Amino acid sequence: MKIQKVTLTPVAIPDVPLLNTKGVHQAVFLRTIIEIETDQGLVGIGESYGGARALTGMRKASEALIGLDPFHLNELRLRVESALPDAGGINAPTMLTQHQVVDAVYSAFEIPLLDIQGKFLERPLCDLLGGAVRDRVGFGAYLFYKFEKPAAYPGKDFFGEVMTPDALLAEAKALVDRYGFGSFKLKGGVLEPSLEIETMQLLRDAFPESPLRIDPMGAWRVPTALNVCHAIGDILEYLEDPVRGMDAMAELASKPQVPLATNLVVVEFEQVVEAYRNGAVQIILSDHHYWRGATGSIRLGELCRAGGLGISMHSNTHLGISLAAMVHVAAATPNLTYDCDTHYPWTSHDIIKGGKLPFDKGTIKVPEGPGLGVDIDPDALAEFHDFYRSQDLRDREDTDEMRKYIPDYERVVPRW
Numbered sequence: 001m002k003i004q005k006v007t008l009t010p011v012a013i014p015d016v017p018l019l020n021t022k023g024v025h026q027a028v029f030l031r032t033i034i035e036i037e038t039d040q041g042l043v044g045i046g047e048s049y050g051g052a053r054a055l056t057g058m059r060k061a062s063e064a065l066i067g068l069d070p071f072h073l074n075e076l077r078l079r080v081e082s083a084l085p086d087a088g089g090i091n092a093p094t095m096l097t098q099h100q101v102v103d104a105v106y107s108a109f110e111i112p113l114l115d116i117q118g119k120f121l122e123r124p125l126c127d128l129l130g131g132a133v134r135d136r137v138g139f140g141a142y143l144f145y146k147f148e149k150p151a152a153y154p155g156k157d158f159f160g161e162v163m164t165p166d167a168l169l170a171e172a173k174a175l176v177d178r179y180g181f182g183s184f185k186l187k188g189g190v191l192e193p194s195l196e197i198e199t200m201q202l203l204r205d206a207f208p209e210s211p212l213r214i215d216p217m218g219a220w221r222v223p224t225a226l227n228v229c230h231a232i233g234d235i236l237e238y239l240e241d242p243v244r245g246m247d248a249m250a251e252l253a254s255k256p257q258v259p260l261a262t263n264l265v266v267v268e269f270e271q272v273v274e275a276y277r278n279g280a281v282q283i284i285l286s287d288h289h290y291w292r293g294a295t296g297s298i299r300l301g302e303l304c305r306a307g308g309l310g311i312s313m314h315s316n317t318h319l320g321i322s323l324a325a326m327v328h329v330a331a332a333t334p335n336l337t338y339d340c341d342t343h344y345p346w347t348s349h350d351i352i353k354g355g356k357l358p359f360d361k362g363t364i365k366v367p368e369g370p371g372l373g374v375d376i377d378p379d380a381l382a383e384f385h386d387f388y389r390s391q392d393l394r395d396r397e398d399t400d401e402m403r404k405y406i407p408d409y410e411r412v413v414p415r416w
């Protein structure tokens with residue numbers, strides 16, 4: 001079996017003005033939908049980043065896939081590396097971490113190849129990763145402070161403006177009512193630390209049994225993070241990227257407080273070794289979009305197990321193909337015992353057949369396959385590709401977007 005065609009379709013999807021420490025989500029988010037066809041007529045699908053650097057990398061490397069056997073993932077890696085020498089990173093300079101183009105492009109193509117393998121073998125994708133150890137994967141409610149969506153922006157808003165602890169609690173209650181989530185993660189680093197502490201305390205009072213996390217994305221200096229730990233450390237499941245950079249994380253981790261998690265200072269295998277050596281983190285977030293695909297994410301899980309580290313799962317804003325892949329990977333990662341992150345409730349749209357994948361008590365059932373177990377709705381794909389073409393936006397830039405709301409906004413990380 002040989003690959004004979006690769007189709008890349010960028011899409012734009014209406015987004016919601018969710019805040020983080022470097023700015024705010026734009027009017028739309030961008031994704032690339034990948035379709036890979038074999039000479040036997042099998043088609044594998046995938047979803048990845050839609051920004052210009054990632055899309056350009058995928059386009060450059062796609063020619064090199066022609067003639068490849070979809071079972072030869074090592075050869076895929078070699079072909080992607082030789083197609084993209086010195087490719088650098090995919091992220092805008094205002095982002096707080098960097099993902100390598102070769103990792104993102106390999107990952108983008110690996111999922112469709114695994115989808116083909118699953119379809120060929122008539123087995124779900126998770127069976128190619130060692131098999132599922134759970135038939136449902138748990139997700140937490142991903143909570144954001146947010147602006148009200150400007151009237152001129154496309155798509156619907158959720159909850160209007162959410163800029164106080166009370167409003168955030170109302171948002172959390174609404175997400176629980178709608179999806180049944182049993183745990184919470186707050187995207188912090190937005191309001192003064194005292195207000196974010198108050199928000200977490202309100203969540204604890206309202207949901208006494210639920211695991212709670214906060215992720216300020218490096219917004220705090222070490223003394224501020226220690227103050228936060230002193231105030232609410234005993235109610236946190238873990239604290240995600242409270243301070244910026246490996247050294248600051250290691251300094252904070254050396255003082256007794258809550259476990260530290262990261263998706264900013266450990267995003268490549270070499271950094272796992274460094275973080276382990278200096279004790280900078282206790283939990284690493286996997287993500288099949290940059291941890292060298294599903295197989296890389298499984299290897300990360302094993303590495304974390306060997307090092308006595310925990311593993312959780314990161315999310316970017318995404319659609320149902322990515323969600324299906326996340327569920328297969330999480331189901332096949334035995335030590336992934338935390339609820340995963342997902343932005344999925346924050347979008348009203350999808351490009352998969354049958355509409356959005358449903359949550360039940362905050363969990364998603366592992367698709368039965370074959371392969372990923374989800375299919376593209378061609379009309380929806382065409383609609384959101386046309387929408388992409390109608391937009392000027394070609395990259396994510398949260399800081400520029402923030403200046404539309406606050407003209408003199410300065411991105412300062414850490415701020416407090």
Ligand SMILES: [Mg+2]
Binds near residue numbers: 215263264
């Ligand atoms: Mg994070």
